[in-house]
Amino acid sequence: MRILLTGGAGYIGSHTAVVLTQAGHEVVILDNFCNSQRSVLERLKSILGKGLLCIDVDVRNTASVSKALRDYQIDAVIHFAGLKAVGESVQNPLKYYANNVQGSISVLQAMQEVGIKTFVFSSSATVYGDPKYLPYDEDHPTQPMNPYGWTKLQVEEILHDLSKSDPQWKISCLRYFNPVGAHDSGLIGEDPNGIPNNLMPFISKVASGELPQLNIFGNDYLSKDGTGERDYIHVMDLADGHMAALDFLSNNSGWHAINLGTGVSTSVLELVEAFEGVIHKKLPKEFVERRPGDLPIYYAKVDKAKNTLGWEAKRSLQDMCRSSWDFKKKNLSPAQ
Incomplete structure (x- = not known):
């Protein structure tokens, strides 16, 4: 086609x-x-x-x-x-x-x-x-x-x-x-200008030293660990x-x-810990106030x-973190 x-x-x-x-x-x-x-x-x-x-x-x-x-x-x-x-x-x-x-x-x-x-x-x-x-x-x-x-x-x-x-x-x-996540080549991925709105590129920028710390918005939700859960x-x-x-x-x-x-909910802390496992180091992070409008938990029913x-998600949370980090490493500015 x-x-x-x-x-x-x-x-x-x-x-x-x-x-x-x-x-x-x-x-x-x-x-x-x-x-x-x-x-x-x-x-x-x-x-x-x-x-x-x-x-x-x-x-x-x-x-x-x-x-x-x-x-x-x-x-x-x-x-x-x-x-x-x-x-x-x-x-x-x-x-x-x-x-x-x-x-x-x-x-x-x-x-x-x-x-x-x-x-x-x-x-x-x-x-x-x-x-x-x-x-x-x-x-x-x-x-x-x-x-x-x-x-x-x-x-x-x-x-x-x-x-x-x-x-x-x-x-x-x-x-x-x-x-x-990103393509396995590390050549294309999520690359927002400025401070990212989304969690994964924010984590990547903290891991690369472009941002000083990860702000986690809220740790008092009625969720598995107090942080928001997403699919x-x-x-x-x-x-x-x-x-x-x-x-x-x-x-x-x-x-x-x-x-x-995926039909699976993952908390912010679970995603951060998975990323830390990929890069073998802890990231500086701080809990800050909730953002207005953020939902505590949401995830998909994927049967349809x-x-x-005839489709279902196959890649793991580790695959998501690893490919995001590979993309970030390949796209660091020369000063880093």
Whole structure:
């Protein structure tokens, strides 16, 4: 298949590009690099032994997206392009609705114009909100707690309406839990600018000496050790999940929401201890006040992914920590 990856130079998109290309698919990346780095393209070339086509376009430019779909005779779209920082979405909701909702509508309008109707959407477990029960299954009520989560849910609802309006559409909404880790080559991984929002890159920066200590937000939750529990999933397992979703859609129309996680909850302290085991040293850390809006515990029920897609996460917590550290070591600045 010829597959367009919007936001394909980003963290999850770049790893999915590797998996799809190595499986024999033709991948075209469309990215405006507002939240990714052009150097990823060279790194992908090193991993794959060949360069991937890349179009420098904002997804909100519907005419340019239509042209790309036509020019490269695309068969399916995986839509990663979107902003993803919860805190920023609270401070600047218009920016998030414009990028995430308006951008998705633009891509769908371009697809409809060209006649492409296979679409995998990069959604999020944030659509569930405060858990009414755990683990979250796909039937759990959806009530996001921030604008970022609402943008994901609004796009899901648009896609659901689209599938009802035209039964030829084949749509999968993949609800991610907490992606971490990096490709085995150490060439691509999660590399945020500035102080990271996510735990694993923060831990890596403390381990490398770029940050003085790890702040752990809260140690008085009703959890196994007082720290928050999350469902961490290796980014390469997540990438495999996208290929499984495409394979599933080749024979199934309609709208399908599917959790991608491990089904296991891991506390912040458990993740830190696993990382310390990989690097063979203790990290400086301090417990600080809880962050507003953080949930004590959440993790996925993953039966649907296994039964529907024939997919399940295979990589361990140690694999996640080891690959993250390998990526960090290969990408230290010369001063370190």
